[in-house]
Amino acid sequence: MKRILAIETSCDETSAAVIEEGNRQLSNVVASQIKSHQRFGGVVPEVASRHHVEQMTIVMEEALKEAETTYEELDAIAVTEGPGLVGALLIGVNAAKAVAYAHNLPLIPVNHIIGHIYANQLVQPLAFPLLSLVVSGGHTELVYMEEPGKYEIIGETRDDAAGEAYDKVGRILGVPYPGGKHIDEMAHKGNDTFHFPRAMIKEDNNDFSFSGLKSSFINTVHNAEQKGEVLDKNDLAASFQAAVIEVLVTKTMRCAKEKQVKQLVLAGGVAANSGLRAALKEAVEMTPTIELVVPPLSLCGDNAAMIGAAAFVEAVENKQIDLTLNAQPGLSL
Amino acid sequence: MRILAMDTSNQSMSVAVTENGVTLAEQLTNVKRNHSIQLMPTVERVIKDAGLTIDDIDRVVVAKGPGSYTGVRIAVTVAKTLAWTKSIELVGVSSLKVLAGNTPQDDNLLIVPIMDARRGNIYTGLYQFVNGTLEQLETDQHISAELWANRLSARKETIMIVGVDAVKHQEVFEEKLQDKVRILPTFQQLPRASVLAWIGAQAVPEEIHPFVPEYTKLTEAEEKWKEANPDDKGGSLVEKY
Numbered sequence: 202m203k204r205i206l207a208i209e210t211s212c213d214e215t216s217a218a219v220i221e222e223g224n225r226q227l228s229n230v231v232a233s234q235i236k237s238h239q240r241f242g243g244v245v246p247e248v249a250s251r252h253h254v255e256q257m258t259i260v261m262e263e264a265l266k267e268a269e270t271t272y273e274e275l276d277a278i279a280v281t282e283g284p285g286l287v288g289a290l291l292i293g294v295n296a297a298k299a300v301a302y303a304h305n306l307p308l309i310p311v312n313h314i315i316g317h318i319y320a321n322q323l324v325q326p327l328a329f330p331l332l333s334l335v336v337s338g339g340h341t342e343l344v345y346m347e348e349p350g351k352y353e354i355i356g357e358t359r360d361d362a363a364g365e366a367y368d369k370v371g372r373i374l375g376v377p378y379p380g381g382k383h384i385d386e387m388a389h390k391g392n393d394t395f396h397f398p399r400a401m402i403k404e405d406n407n408d409f410s411f412s413g414l415k416s417s418f419i420n421t422v423h424n425a426e427q428k429g430e431v432l433d434k435n436d437l438a439a440s441f442q443a444a445v446i447e448v449l450v451t452k453t454m455r456c457a458k459e460k461q462v463k464q465l466v467l468a469g470g471v472a473a474n475s476g477l478r479a480a481l482k483e484a485v486e487m488t489p490t491i492e493l494v495v496p497p498l499s500l501c502g503d504n505a506a507m508i509g510a511a512a513f514v515e516a517v518e519n520k521q522i523d524l525t526l527n528a529q530p531g532l533s534l
Numbered sequence: 535m536r537i538l539a540m541d542t543s544n545q546s547m548s549v550a551v552t553e554n555g556v557t558l559a560e561q562l563t564n565v566k567r568n569h570s571i572q573l574m575p576t577v578e579r580v581i582k583d584a585g586l587t588i589d590d591i592d593r594v595v596v597a598k599g600p601g602s603y604t605g606v607r608i609a610v611t612v613a614k615t616l617a618w619t620k621s622i623e624l625v626g627v628s629s630l631k632v633l634a635g636n637t638p639q640d641d642n643l644l645i646v647p648i649m650d651a652r653r654g655n656i657y658t659g660l661y662q663f664v665n666g667t668l669e670q671l672e673t674d675q676h677i678s679a680e681l682w683a684n685r686l687s688a689r690k691e692t693i694m695i696v697g698v699d700a701v702k703h704q705e706v707f708e709e710k711l712q713d714k715v716r717i718l719p720t721f722q723q724l725p726r727a728s729v730l731a732w733i734g735a736q737a738v739p740e741e742i743h744p745f746v747p748e749y750t751k752l753t754e755a756e757e758k759w760k761e762a763n764p765d766d767k768g769g770s771l772v773e774k775y
């Protein structure tokens with residue numbers, strides 16, 4: 202198994218990539234639908250599916266061209282089977298099956314979350330045992346990996362995902378979807394003056410909760426509105442971000458030390474948050490036994506390169522499948 | 535010319551391989567199964583049953599909608615990807631026209647294919663055989679069954695309603711059109727890929743990359759957006775990097 206064409210369509214990005222040996226990215230083309238969904242303040246599944254059909258073959262063609270790769274040089278097709286939006290996943294899965302059949306190539310289904318973790322393999326080799334903090338619009342999970350191919354969710358959100366909370370707070374602050382990037386920027390100009398609650402920070406488990414924080418944020422804004430007060434939006438953003446990051450970093454570090462991991466691996470869309478990256482870096486500096494691995498910004502959001510990287514591990518695990526492959530919107534690790 | 539044709543617009547699924555107008559193999563299933571699981575294995579099997587490989591196929595013909603959004607997208611994605619990846623021709627045919635093609639070739643008949651679209655609405659169109667060619671008289675549309683029947687009531691010709699959902703709306707049509715309405719026997723109501731291949735053989739191939747399903751309807755979110763933002767010029771909604 203040398204070269205893989207990987208496909209990812211789990212949410213609002215249509216992506217194809219060519220990956221060599223699991224760690225070398227020859228191409229990674231991403232067609233983002235953010236502008237389309239900005240009209241509605243969030244991802245509309247049916248709109249996402251329609252865009253995927255428009256983009257799928259164009260994106261695959263560009264990925265192969267950029268990688269200067271022919272079908273004869275490919276050894277497998279990899280595709281995200283889940284979790285994600287079912288209608289969106291179906292486009293990637295069916296396109297992958299068609300290419301695999303047409304060129305008689307093996308088909309490797311990949312779990313999207315594992316993809317996010319393995320995005321880091323494109324930066325440096327993963328070392329085990331490791332702990333990965335997966336944070337995105339749909340996920341907030343602590344995944345423990347004792348060895349390659351072995352995944353254990355040892356902590357997760359009990360309500361909203363961290364990225365979801367960012368999007369909702371973004372709407373209240375009046376910034377475009379997705380809110381994370383804008384809140385991150387505003388946070389740097391403000392101060393944590395509101396001291397929002399740090400939910401579950403002291404509890405003796407690895408789980409998270411962000412809906413209380415979101416409610417507290419909404420209440421603060423509404424109360425001020427009723428009194429006719431104007432709150433500093435940068436301070437609001439800074440206070441919200443401080444609460445999210447403190448909980449994520451504190452609980453993640455505690456868990457990493459307990460498990461005595463070699464690496465702490467950041468993954469998912471929220472991994473692009475500069476506040477979170479800086480806070481983790483600082484926390485790890487005080488714990489020299491743990492190495493922090495942070496993906497480059499280009500590999501934080503959804504992309505097919507990470508699916509290609511993960512596919513090499515899945516192939517070793519013999520996860521190959523026939524043409525009956527289907528989308529698994531609720532797939533767990 | 536060897537054609538691979540496929541239709542997954544609604545509950546039934548049909549795949550066929552034809553050679554110069556002759557059907558070599560055809561599969562039709564009408565049990566509730568999952569198109570996403572079944573379509574590719576069925577394509578593989580039908581091509582094999584025809585004694586061919588994908589390399590022998592010259593053209594892929596697909597039913598491009600209207601119908602179930604997800605269903606239509608599955609066949610369109612598979613057809614589009616196969617055509618692109620093998621550099622062969624692609625043709626899209628209205629899923630309603632495929633149904634219309636089940637009707638006997640009688641030039642005096644008006645053909646009205648029907649798919650249920652819930653809440654009294656249907657996807658429908660108006661077709662007629664003219665010297666053995668199936669012609670489209672009105673564009674496919676999403677419309678209330680009552681309104682459509684009313685509009686057709688001005689016509690003098692016999693009207694044949696076609697499709698598994700036709701029976702659901704038969705009463706409405708009979709009320710407005712009385713004895714001008716006929717309905718095809720049940721065994722002729724399912725869309726067949728051999729009919730699709732026959733229609734698609736006569737069409738000019740599409741450009742592959744821009745090819746998308748014919749939904750005949752914007753998504754609800756987009757309809758509301760358009761209402762609220764009548765001046766929105768659209769423009770590129772997808773950015774590549």
